[in-house]
Amino acid sequence: MFFLLGFLSCLAVIQILKLKKKYTFKLPARLLIVVGICLLVFAVAWTISSLIEFENQAAGVGMLFFGGSSLVCFSIATRFTTKKTGEVQK
Amino acid sequence: MNSTKNLDKKITRRDAIKIGSLTTAVVAATAIVSPKETLAQTLNKSVEGSSAKRHATIDDIYKIDPNMRRFDQANTAFCKSVLNDFGIKPLNPDDNPQLKNAFMNVVFSSDGFNPISGLENPHLKEQKPGHTDLDLALDTGALGMENFTSSAFARIMANESGTAISLPDGTLMPLSLYKQDVPLPGQFKKFPKKYKFETTDDAAYAIKKAAKLYGADLVGIAPFEERWVYNTEAYIPFDVNGQPIKEEVNIFRKVEFDFEPKSVIVLGFEMDYESYKTQPSAIGAAATSMGYSKMMETSVRLAFMLRRLGYNTVHAGNAVGVSVPLAIQAGLGESSRMGLLITEEFGPRVRLAKVYTDLDITTDAPKTFGVKQFCEICRKCADACPSKAISKAVKTTDPENKPMNDCNGKGIDKWYNDHQKCLSFWGENWGECAVCISVCPYNKIDMWHHEAARSITKIPGLRNLARSFDEIFGYGQAGSEKLMKSYWKRRI
Numbered sequence: 001m002f003f004l005l006g007f008l009s010c011l012a013v014i015q016i017l018k019l020k021k022k023y024t025f026k027l028p029a030r031l032l033i034v035v036g037i038c039l040l041v042f043a044v045a046w047t048i049s050s051l052i053e054f055e056n057q058a059a060g061v062g063m064l065f066f067g068g069s070s071l072v073c074f075s076i077a078t079r080f081t082t083k084k085t086g087e088v089q090k
Numbered sequence: 091m092n093s094t095k096n097l098d099k100k101i102t103r104r105d106a107i108k109i110g111s112l113t114t115a116v117v118a119a120t121a122i123v124s125p126k127e128t129l130a131q132t133l134n135k136s137v138e139g140s141s142a143k144r145h146a147t148i149d150d151i152y153k154i155d156p157n158m159r160r161f162d163q164a165n166t167a168f169c170k171s172v173l174n175d176f177g178i179k180p181l182n183p184d185d186n187p188q189l190k191n192a193f194m195n196v197v198f199s200s201d202g203f204n205p206i207s208g209l210e211n212p213h214l215k216e217q218k219p220g221h222t223d224l225d226l227a228l229d230t231g232a233l234g235m236e237n238f239t240s241s242a243f244a245r246i247m248a249n250e251s252g253t254a255i256s257l258p259d260g261t262l263m264p265l266s267l268y269k270q271d272v273p274l275p276g277q278f279k280k281f282p283k284k285y286k287f288e289t290t291d292d293a294a295y296a297i298k299k300a301a302k303l304y305g306a307d308l309v310g311i312a313p314f315e316e317r318w319v320y321n322t323e324a325y326i327p328f329d330v331n332g333q334p335i336k337e338e339v340n341i342f343r344k345v346e347f348d349f350e351p352k353s354v355i356v357l358g359f360e361m362d363y364e365s366y367k368t369q370p371s372a373i374g375a376a377a378t379s380m381g382y383s384k385m386m387e388t389s390v391r392l393a394f395m396l397r398r399l400g401y402n403t404v405h406a407g408n409a410v411g412v413s414v415p416l417a418i419q420a421g422l423g424e425s426s427r428m429g430l431l432i433t434e435e436f437g438p439r440v441r442l443a444k445v446y447t448d449l450d451i452t453t454d455a456p457k458t459f460g461v462k463q464f465c466e467i468c469r470k471c472a473d474a475c476p477s478k479a480i481s482k483a484v485k486t487t488d489p490e491n492k493p494m495n496d497c498n499g500k501g502i503d504k505w506y507n508d509h510q511k512c513l514s515f516w517g518e519n520w521g522e523c524a525v526c527i528s529v530c531p532y533n534k535i536d537m538w539h540h541e542a543a544r545s546i547t548k549i550p551g552l553r554n555l556a557r558s559f560d561e562i563f564g565y566g567q568a569g570s571e572k573l574m575k576s577y578w579k580r581r582i
């Protein structure tokens with residue numbers, strides 16, 4: 001499970017870095033993205049752990065609760081994000 | 091000069107470092123909350139203590155009347171249920187027949203028939219989930235070992251020579267391993283020369299290491315205190331019909347040691363989490379029965395070891411003295427609303443045994459981790475209890491929290507529960523209940539996310555949330571037929 005979590009978080013960071021080339025993230029957006037990634041990783045970890053111990057309801061509610069909160073973070077983050085316009089002057 | 095940055099360029103070294111450090115941070119964070127401990131870590135934890143607050147004695151945590159009367163074993167609900175006709179004050183003036191039947195129904199009726207009352211187990215008859223032949227067989231298998239070699243009640247059930255226990259069908263159980271004075275072959279007798287540990291700390295470490303090897307999940311050392319020894323113990327031999335032999339019953343036998351005990355080694359045994367989720371059922375009872383087996387096996391092994399080292403011992407399951415205060419004093423956990431010990435590791439899902447000895451061992455300090463404060467808010471066990479036996483008083487000091495009957499040990503700051511009502515339900519259920527243990531929010535397995543949830547119970551402002559979250563997340567659904575049915579279908 002911990003391998004999967006590492007893999008997932010790495011994937012998320014790469015994705016963010018890719019997006020960073022197209023978008024400008026203001027400070028609140030950066031903070032919300034970090035919180036969102038943490039919540040997403042926590043949601044996945046919670047869900048897997050709950051399924052391991054056959055607590056299906058806990059798995060579902062965990063995914064809904066923590067995963068949902070991470071989506072909320074990501075969607076609020078978009079409000080503090082602007083699209084980059086082609087070339088950047090130095 | 092204008093320079094341009096290409097937007098679709100490849101990830102730079104700087105980016106790679108960023109990714110690496112972020113990933114490391116996440117992995118490190120997950121490692122911090124990693125669930126498993128090595129045995130050495132666990133041992134050290136029990137030697138050095140956990141993050142819980144430590145206290146000098148149990149009296150620093152709970153108010154205990156210095157003139158408290160020691161408890162008589164005959165007043166335990168189980169003894170009362172078989173002693174109704176024995177001249178001791180009957181507990182229940184209305185004489186709930188289920189209470190009277192409880193002992194036979196629970197302990198001796200794996201075939202679903204109580205030869206004394208002539209009643210049949212209705213749940214078994216209709217093969218109700220959790221009470222099917224398969225479920226009862228599971229419990230019989232788990233209980234068999236315990237019954238045939240000891241029984242935690244052996245000191246009350248063994249015949250005078252301590253060599254046999256009569257069963258209702260005429261079978262004689264061969265030997266009670268809890269009986270202290272049975273003739274033992276050479277190497278199990280007390281060794282004439284005493285082994286000297288360099289320090290009492292060394293003795294504690296060795297005893298704890300051995301106890302873990304012998305099967306204990308938790309071990310702590312308490313100083314010997316007479317106040318936690320039964321005032322009198324109930325000696326109740328049974329005849330072939332499972333009826334107490336009237337002429338031999340002695341419920342006021344003084345508990346005496348033929349040596350001067352100095353320390354009490356308190357042993358804790360986890361009961362299976364998955365089986366306990368099905369309570370009140372024979373599947374859950376099987377986990378309890380396994381706990382009883384471990385109590386006997388481990389305590390007798392430790393006693394043999396100590397005797398080989400030249401020390402005197404008395405080992406016991408539920409007999410000789412009360413276990414919960416000893417376990418608290420030995421630093422294994424805290425008392426709770428339901429009256430059972432709550433441990434940090436397994437919550438209330440533990441059984442206890444103890445070994446009294448004259449070996450000097452460094453004792454452990456009692457600890458608290460917020461159980462009492464959480465119990466004041468939670469009350470989940472009281473709400474779920476099928477017999478409404480558990481106190482709903484918010485605080486132990488509330489005027490409505492009074493002793494119910496003789497089954498309650500008095501003079502201690504605790505919640506008073508009606509053990510008679512509780513055992514009546516056991517009789518009705520034709521088996522144990524333990525719903526209170528099953529639903530308790532502390533009853534979780536050792537996994538990182540439960541550790542995280544448990545820490546919420548320590549934060550005053552968030553305690554209210556802890557019980558609600560426990561319910562929303564679907565934990566502790568005792569009595570669920572779905573869980574009882576699915577028990578046998580789940581992969582191992």
Ligand code: SF4
Binds near residue numbers: 474523
């Ligand atoms: S064992 Fe069952 S009946 Fe007894 S106190 Fe617990 S929940 Fe109530």
Ligand code: SF4
Binds near residue numbers: 471472
């Ligand atoms: S269920 Fe709640 S009130 Fe009852 S013992 Fe457990 S924590 Fe305390």
